Amino acid sequence: MSGHLTDRQLLIERRAREWVVQYGEAPSVRELAAAVGVSSPSSIAYQLRRMRERGGAVETRGRRPSGRCPHCGQ
Incomplete structure (x- = not known):
């Protein structure tokens, strides 16, 4: 895949891989x-x-839970 990517896309791919190595999950x-x-x-x-x-x-994950109650917002 990397042969068809722009420089910006290569950077995104590289940073995503580094993130997974550092944090153990997709950014x-x-x-x-x-x-x-x-x-x-x-x-x-x-x-x-x-x-x-x-x-x-490139794997990404959705939003993290806010920790707030979904019913009352607190």
Whole structure:
């Protein structure tokens, strides 16, 4: 897959792998954006979609639970 990626996508892929090695789990899109040095998680989400269209995928996880009660918000 790496042969068809842009420089930005290669950086995203590398940072995602480093994150998994360091933390033992896939990063969220927001965490991946911070690791790459991008202020907008939506630009990372766009790049991930483009990577999937080309047959590859970088694992990300959804949002973490906030710890708040889903019923009362406290």
